[in-house]
Amino acid sequence: xxxxxxxxxxxxxxxxxxxxxxxxxxxxxxxxxxxxxxxxxxxxxxxxxxxxxxxxxxxxxxxxxxxxxxxxxxxxxxxxxxxxxxxxxxxxxxxxxxxxxxxxxxxxxxxxxxxxxxxxxxxxxxxxxxxxxxxxxxxxxxxxxxxxxxxxxxxxxxxxxxxxxxxxxxxxxxxxxxxxxxxxxxxxxxxxxxxxxxxxxxxxxxxxxxxxxxxxxxxxxxxxxxxxxxxxxxxxxxxxxxxxxxxxxxxxxxxxxxxxxxxxxxxxxxxxxxxxxxxxxxxxxxxxxxxxxxxxxxxxxxxxxxxxxxxxxxxxxxxxxxxxxxxxxxxxxxxxxxxxxxxxxxxxxxxxxxxxxxxxxxxxxxxxxxxxxxxxxxxxxxxxxxxxxxxxxxxxxxxxxxxxxxxxxxxxxxxxxxxxxxxxxxxxxxxxxxxxxxxxxxxxxxxxxxxxxxxxxxxxxxxxxxxxxxxxxxxxxxxxxxxxxxxxxxxxxxxxxxxxxxxxxxxxxxxxxxxxxxxxxxxxxxxxxxxxxxxxxxxxxxxxxxxxxxxxxxxxxxxxx
Numbered sequence: 001x002x003x004x005x006x007x008x009x010x011x012x013x014x015x016x017x018x019x020x021x022x023x024x025x026x027x028x029x030x031x032x033x034x035x036x037x038x039x040x041x042x043x044x045x046x047x048x049x050x051x052x053x054x055x056x057x058x059x060x061x062x063x064x065x066x067x068x069x070x071x072x073x074x075x076x077x078x079x080x081x082x083x084x085x086x087x088x089x090x091x092x093x094x095x096x097x098x099x100x101x102x103x104x105x106x107x108x109x110x111x112x113x114x115x116x117x118x119x120x121x122x123x124x125x126x127x128x129x130x131x132x133x134x135x136x137x138x139x140x141x142x143x144x145x146x147x148x149x150x151x152x153x154x155x156x157x158x159x160x161x162x163x164x165x166x167x168x169x170x171x172x173x174x175x176x177x178x179x180x181x182x183x184x185x186x187x188x189x190x191x192x193x194x195x196x197x198x199x200x201x202x203x204x205x206x207x208x209x210x211x212x213x214x215x216x217x218x219x220x221x222x223x224x225x226x227x228x229x230x231x232x233x234x235x236x237x238x239x240x241x242x243x244x245x246x247x248x249x250x251x252x253x254x255x256x257x258x259x260x261x262x263x264x265x266x267x268x269x270x271x272x273x274x275x276x277x278x279x280x281x282x283x284x285x286x287x288x289x290x291x292x293x294x295x296x297x298x299x300x301x302x303x304x305x306x307x308x309x310x311x312x313x314x315x316x317x318x319x320x321x322x323x324x325x326x327x328x329x330x331x332x333x334x335x336x337x338x339x340x341x342x343x344x345x346x347x348x349x350x351x352x353x354x355x356x357x358x359x360x361x362x363x364x365x366x367x368x369x370x371x372x373x374x375x376x377x378x379x380x381x382x383x384x385x386x387x388x389x390x391x392x393x394x395x396x397x398x399x400x401x402x403x404x405x406x407x408x409x410x411x412x413x414x415x416x417x418x419x420x421x422x423x424x425x426x427x428x429x430x431x432x433x434x435x436x437x438x439x440x441x442x443x444x445x446x447x448x449x450x451x452x453x454x455x456x457x458x459x460x461x462x463x464x465x466x467x468x469x470x471x472x473x474x475x476x477x478x479x480x481x482x483x484x485x486x487x488x489x490x491x492x493x494x495x496x497x498x499x500x501x502x503x504x505x506x507x508x509x510x511x512x513x514x515x516x517x518x519x520x521x522x523x524x525x526x527x528x529x530x531x532x533x534x535x536x537x538x539x540x541x542x543x544x545x546x547x548x549x550x551x552x553x554x555x556x557x558x559x560x561x
Contacts, residue, residue, distance in 0.1 A: 024228045032292035034244035039286025042248035044217040052206040072132045092452030096157030117143035134200040145207040165295030170219040174212040179280035186272040225436035239374035239429040298533040300540035312453040315446035324515040326457040332512035338505035370425035390427040391513035398506035405498045
């Protein structure tokens with residue numbers, strides 16, 4: 001044992017700055033992704049604690065905003081996001097340098113929209129109050145902040161992408177404004193504000209927050225896709241760093257309710273005014289470690305990105321693997337509906353609420369060893385076989401959950417949940433590995449990194465996801481569950497309701513695995529793609545150098561004559 005530990009520490013020391021043979025990421029970078037990601041996810045967690053959502057204690061119980069108004073404002077924001085997404089896509093993939101016609105169109109459109117938004121602001125807030133109070137001001141805020149988000153992205157990409165890459169600028173420069181806004185909203189003088197003022201002001205802060213939060217936590221995941229060109233090394237990085245990345249988030253989740261007792265509880269504004277700024281500072285300090293990892297996109301330094309909207313759209317739509325992964329993602333939408341059954345069994349079946357947290361913690365314990373096991377599984381069985389079999393085994397284990405429900409046995413149910421976590425964790429990590437492979441394939445077929453344009457599939461996934469979201473409510477209503485949740489104390493009813501959740505989740509996981517049966521791009525094929533991309537980059541570099549030499553020769557020719 002001592003010998004193994006010495007060997008491990010020697011390996012860490014030797015590869016602290018220099019990667020192992022056959023790898024591209026040093027231990028120092030590896031650690032920075034974990035520590036920096038921990039800070040990024042910490043800020044992301046605080047963004048869920050203070051969110052424009054009825055589940056947020058701040059927005060609902062403390063500010064007193066109604067469920068319906070929050071829902072309506074959220075829907076308006078979602079529609080506005082879909083309308084502006086094309087601009088975000090083209091800005092991202094052109095690294096802020098918009099093509100000529102697109103640049104002119106963006107400036108003119110933005111100027112017109114800002115003038116319209118300013119005019120809308122002065123319309124009385126009672127206009128449209130049958131939809132939501134303060135509607136003109138809410139629309140004005142969404143338009144102005146949507147335009148601001150586009151220009152923030154342009155500045156960020158234009159100024160910093162050449163130095164830091166496509167994703168690190170978000171992680172380095174968006175965290176501070178996010179932390180400031182999260183802290184600022186807790187100091188609203190909501191006690192002296194009218195209802196409309198609270199709704200409009202809250203929407204203003206969260207709309208501003210959206211400018212910076214839009215790509216913040218997502219950029220951390222995207223960074224792991226490009227930190228190495230090896231699919232196996234990416235899988236190792238994704239699976240192992242995810243253990244550390246979620247650590248601060250978990251700590252906040254555990255200690256927040258505890259420390260809240262010191263300041264009056266979760267329904268007291270003082271709790272948020274004291275602890276949100278403290279947690280934000282801690283998270284920010286850790287997040288800056290993300291400056292150390294490098295983005296290793298295989299592309300010539302002289303490559304000039306110039307992607308017109310029509311071309312970008314056409315290129316991503318002919319990527320068959322992108323279709324497969326997005327179809328799988330849509331079908332996977334309902335995988336989590338069985339999650340609440342564990343806690344419901346404690347409340348309605350066993351009436352042992354006190355043990356709920358212990359059981360949930362035990363069920364989740366397996367995620368850490370499962371993450372550590374993922375690189376070994378990939379090395380032994382390959383990405384595709386590991387993914388598909390983990391999903392199929394996960395589906396089979398839903399049967400164990402169903403058995404636990406039918407027998408009212410918490411031991412059987414927790415065992416099933418524990419085993420399921422063991423097999424779902426590698427599959428979830430490999431989903432991200434597949435996404436990174438699809439990105440490389442996109443560059444292979446189009447010679448451009450079109451990560452932004454891939455977002456066009458949200459126009460497909462959003463409406464289908466909303467339709468799929470009605471499946472479970474429809475089934476539950478047909479089985480007697482409407483607004484009276486007390487009927488779940490009747491075991492003859494609750495067991496049927498719980499089984500519906502489990503069956504729907506199992507079907508979702510099973511269907512989501514099927515597209516990957518047709519995913520024929522394996523590790524060898526991916527390696528060939530990486531080799532081809534390297535060759536293209538070298539050729540582009542050589543061509544550029546030859547062109548420069550020719551220009552220099554031409555410029556000195558008259559002098560020599």
